[in-house]
Amino acid sequence: MTTIDQTLSRVFGYDAFRPGQRPVIEALVAGRSAAAIFPTGSGKSLCYQLPALHLPHLTLVVSPLLALMQDQLAFLERHGVPAARLDSTQDREQAQAVMDGVGRGRIRVLMVSVERLKNERFRAFIGRVPISLLVVDEAHCLSEWGHNFRPDYLTLPQVRHELGIPQVLLLTATATPRVVEDMRQHFAIAAEDVTATGFYRPNLDLQVAPAPAEARPRRLVDWLRPRLTGSSPGATVVYVTLQQTAERLAAYLEAAGLPAAAYHAGLDAETRAARQAAFMRGELPCIVATIAFGMGIDKADIRAVVHFDPPKSVENYSQEIGRAGRDGAPAECLMLAGRDHLNVLENFTYGDTPERDAIARVVAALPTPGEDWELTLNALSRDSDIRPLPLKTLLVRLELRGVIRPRYSYFADYRFRLEEAAEALVGRFQGERRAFVQAILDASHKARTWHRLDFEALARLGAERGLDTARPRVLTALDYFVDKGWLTLESRQMTEVFEVRRPGDPALVADLHDDFVERERAEIARLHAMLDLFEAEGCLTRRLADWFGDAEAPARCGHCSGCRGELARLPAPPPMAPLADHDAGALTAPLRQRLHAAGEGEAATPTLLARFLCGLASPRLARHQARKLDGFAALEAYPFAEVRNWLGGRADPASRHPNR
Structure with a gap:
């Protein structure tokens, strides 16, 4: 019988397992379920790729992003492991060829999105296929306490039961102890079969360099110039929050003589693919990107990760800096921090909280x-x-x-x-x-x-x-x-x-709305906790390790701004004009006029108007093409909650402008 060590050497070409891989793989080969909490780039994928060759039937992998599937499939193909994916980009012939290979047992690993499991044709097909292992990639999505909760993931325990899958493997790089416990309980995984290798990366130099908004572009150029010029510029990813920021900042770097290009979801697929390929080949040393870039990018020699804007959470920060220095060589992680961008991050959270009346409309439809x-x-x-x-x-x-x-x-x-x-x-x-x-x-x-x-x-x-x-x-x-x-x-x-x-009843509507408001508060608190963590004294690496429950990291790493005595005090944004100086009636008039013309005048609530002024999306705003109206995003620099309260204090924002 082939041992896992023999498979590791013969198929994958490795002499030894990385930390944490052996106990996870041994548990799976022994017939137990397991969970692996490894930092980004630490070899989580091998924990299912190798057992797939030892288990008798199919390994079914649920992955949240197409990029993750493509990267892992390319790795398996290079090593001769029969694997495939099913996704919406494939035509009928391609999808049918995959299902035929799975049905005949020729494919050992099949990767799908969680949405694919709701497709009745796929469920009917996969229900006829014996499956040995269900792998849940980015498994923190299972937990409401995680940083990227996806409701569809909560259906996976039931899917596992209905398909009769005997074993489960949960994989994630970013999970606090509370999230790990939540994940484990969803699938009844024994505590001793949860393996966490720790957060600490000795080759990463973590720097927090507070800078006001107007100074950040120049500071970034000065920091990047020695790293991107010369005969061998180091691969660099600069993270921003907004697509327009990516475009403007990439143009600014180019004008300063530094080779850079923007990457975000607003680009067409061909442009995104070309820029990613150029970056992977080393032809484009610097990518200025939203978080659309990075998931599934298996580039070992990224020498720098820069956060031009603050990340959305400690978990996002950890995931993004984890893409640096996967080859073990020194890499730098710089955050040009300030509190001026906090309103934008908070407003994303507020935009996901439905109004009480909206929830009531759903309940009334029951x-x-x-x-x-x-x-x-x-x-x-x-x-x-x-x-x-x-x-x-x-x-x-x-x-x-x-x-x-x-x-x-x-x-x-x-x-x-x-x-x-x-x-x-x-x-x-x-x-x-x-x-x-x-x-x-x-x-x-x-x-x-x-x-x-x-x-x-x-x-x-x-x-x-x-x-x-x-x-x-x-x-x-x-x-x-x-x-x-x-x-x-x-x-x-x-x-x-x-x-x-x-x-349903009014009490249910109130409870549901309270749940969303509580989650909104938790997400806002998560943002502030992240900034507080960066401002705290002492070793930054140690503080991050504590966040993820890693007791093995050193008390002082010696390679972070905290250990160098560089205390971070994040600059506050410049003062803005009071909201009272703005004319609410004039700013919201274009939207109210359009709603009134459509017979939806009652929909002009303070919340909807605040979303309009803060540049947030909603189905109703999209239906009325609100982005093209004057006033859209006119107050995007202001906190959403303040704008909503300001609008809510008026019986009618247009009371001084009767000519609607």
């Missing part, structure tokens, strides 16, 4: 207990004016309170194009199967080339003709036809179905 509630997330988001992510959180909270129970998800709209004559397709079958295929065709409305399947009509035909036309059988048949190349199938409009178990 059918009578005992009935099914079918919804599409986008439509409910539009109707309630709650952004999709907090809306998912709201649905999870309703589930946890026993108000609703998820039943299944399905695509409401299926259409197919026949690749051969209908008579030829029907003629391939005999008896009841022939009648079944004919019923599918008879229940489909044909346009010029596409047939749209009507499941209700098919159910009626099935009852009339004495056929089993249950939805799972129909979908299995359609997938079989696709596999054979007899038709092309498309599905759209994901619909989620919940069973309503008890009614």
Whole structure:
């Protein structure tokens, strides 16, 4: 029998395991579940890649980002491990080839997003495949106390149960002790099978260099110039919060003679890919990026990570600086800190808190207990004016309170194009199967080339003709036809179905709103705790280690600004004009006029108007193209809570401007 050490050497080409890898891998090979809390770049992925070759069946990896999948798949491909992914960028032939390889046992590792697990066609397919191990990457997303909670992740324990997966591996780089405990309990992982290797990285020099906003660009140029000029400039990532900041700062560095380019989600995919590839090859030494850059970037020789704007949390800071110096050589992590950007970070948090009336609209949409509630997330988001992510959180909270129970998800709209004559397709079958295929065709409305399947009509035909036309059988048949190349199938409009178990009431709405407000307070407190941590005296590395419960880090690292006696006092932003000096009626008039014209005048609440003035998104603002209106983001430098309270103190912001 091949040992894990032999596999490590023969397949992956390593002489020894990194710290923490052996106990995790041994637990999995022995048949137990495990969790690995390793710093970024410390080899978490090997903890499932190697066991996948020792376990009898498929390893299913749930990963939050496509970039993470692509990077890990490239690594597996280089080492001859049969692996694949399923994602929305693939066409029918590519997806079918992957599923065929999985179904035949040729693929050992399959990577999917958590959303893929809600796809009824995929669930029907994967339910027929034996699975040895479920891997949850970025597993801190499971915990509401984590820095990047994703409501869909809470469904993973149920998915594991329904698919009968015997073992689970949880992977994360950034989890406080409270989050680790929460993750562990979700999957009943024994405490002794949780391995944490510690936060401390002896090769990282951590620097906090307070600088006011107007001085930061010049300070950055002065710091980067000796590091980016010469024969071998060190690879550098500069993190900013906003896309426009990335563009402006990259242009500023270029004008100063330093090679740099912006990277953010607003760029087209081709530009992003080209800039990432140039950075990976060493042709572009400096990337100025939002947090869209970095996840899944396996570049070992990044010599510097700079935070031009403060990060969103201690966890984000830890994750981002963890991308420096993965080769073990010295690397520098600089934060050009100031409190002037705090309002922007706080406003992102406020933008995710739904109004009480919005929550009431969702609760009012619940059918009578005992009935099914079918919804599409986008439509409910539009109707309630709650952004999709907090809306998912709201649905999870309703589930946890026993108000609703998820039943299944399905695509409401299926259409197919026949690749051969209908008579030829029907003629391939005999008896009841022939009648079944004919019923599918008879229940489909044909346009010029596409047939749209009507499941209700098919159910009626099935009852009339004495056929089993249950939805799972129909979908299995359609997938079989696709596999054979007899038709092309498309599905759209994901619909989620919940069973309503008890009614909603005003007390429930109030409790749900209180939950969101409490989370809002916690997120704001997290921001301030981060800045306080950077301003505290003593070793910065030690303070970060304490945050993550790492008792093994030295009391003084000797390679941080704190140990050098450089006490950080983050400069406050310059004073702004009082809000009372602004004309609320004039600033909000364009939006109120548009809402009034659409018959939605009552929607102009202080919260919606504050979102408009602070440049925050909402489904209603997007529907009315608020970004193009005068006044949008006019007060983005002000704290959202102050703007909302200022607007709320007026019976009508337009009271002095009756001509709307």
